Amino acid sequence: MTPELVRKTVAETVRRLGNPATKWTPTLVARNLYALLDDEKLAGAAALNEALSPYWPVLWRVAARGHYFERREPVRESGRREPVYQPAIPSLKEDGYTLSFARGEANELSLLLSFPGVRGPMYPLGPYPMVAEFRAMLGAFAPKAKPPQHWNGEQFYGYVTERASETEFWFRAHANGIAFGFSGDEWKAVRELFRKAWDVPEVRTAWDALTLDYGEL
Numbered sequence: 001m002t003p004e005l006v007r008k009t010v011a012e013t014v015r016r017l018g019n020p021a022t023k024w025t026p027t028l029v030a031r032n033l034y035a036l037l038d039d040e041k042l043a044g045a046a047a048l049n050e051a052l053s054p055y056w057p058v059l060w061r062v063a064a065r066g067h068y069f070e071r072r073e074p075v076r077e078s079g080r081r082e083p084v085y086q087p088a089i090p091s092l093k094e095d096g097y098t099l100s101f102a103r104g105e106a107n108e109l110s111l112l113l114s115f116p117g118v119r120g121p122m123y124p125l126g127p128y129p130m131v132a133e134f135r136a137m138l139g140a141f142a143p144k145a146k147p148p149q150h151w152n153g154e155q156f157y158g159y160v161t162e163r164a165s166e167t168e169f170w171f172r173a174h175a176n177g178i179a180f181g182f183s184g185d186e187w188k189a190v191r192e193l194f195r196k197a198w199d200v201p202e203v204r205t206a207w208d209a210l211t212l213d214y215g216e217l
Contacts, residue, residue, distance in 0.1 A: 065215025068129070074213035076106055089202045096120075096191035099197055107209040111197075113190070115180075123180065128210045130155050130173075132217040135194060141169055143188035 042048050052059065064075045071082030087100035104110060110126030125131050132157040140151055141160055147167060151158035158171035169187040172179040184189065197203050 013138065025181075051190050053130055061211055061215045063215070064212060065217060068214045068217070074128070074210075076213055087202070089200065089206075092196055092200075094193035094196065095185070097189055097193050099193050101197075101203065103206070104124075107206060107213055109203070109206045109210065113193075121180070128214050129217050132214075135198075137171060138191050138194055141187065143168075164201075 037048075059210040066073050067073075089103075091098055091100040093099075098112075099113040100112040100114065102110045104127075108127055109131070110124065111131055113123045113125060115121045115123070122150050125134055133153045137151045137153065137156055137158050141149060141158065145160045145167065147160045147162045151171070155175075156171050156173055158169070161168050161170065167184050169182040169184070170179055193209070198207065
């Protein structure tokens, strides 16, 4: 097995997992690293740290993700810390939809998606695992997607359907069953709203910090 083959295999696995039609989940993906650390005779901790240091950010996120799935909590420092002032993040608008942001304890970031209209519904998104899956679902369903398509994740169930020759996009949270539907243009607007949000430096910084707490979900 060559390094080039390993890279190609990992790249193909990532590509397939990004496809919403994928029905399988890879298992034992970290077994080779575990076997290396557990069974091989290594030169020592210093040499191991030096060899792994270029990959430390990725390894940390993998470890944090495993910790979250096992314990259902992020990896954070213990003990109380003095709160650090963080400026408010301005709301964003796109074709009648509004996305607002609220900072919480530690690095937490909550979102509020407000629908068009004077009394339009307001849908809260948070914490990080819920926001991460919602963004993944947005990316999986392109505005010109052809039905039928489905998303069945840990947080959400979504699907693409057709009514009177028009494509519709629907989702609901498993926790409450409240469903929302969108036309193709409305779904496109929500996707664009989230795209613009992650171009905001404050959002990007907060999100990068959360990936270290939870891993990349």
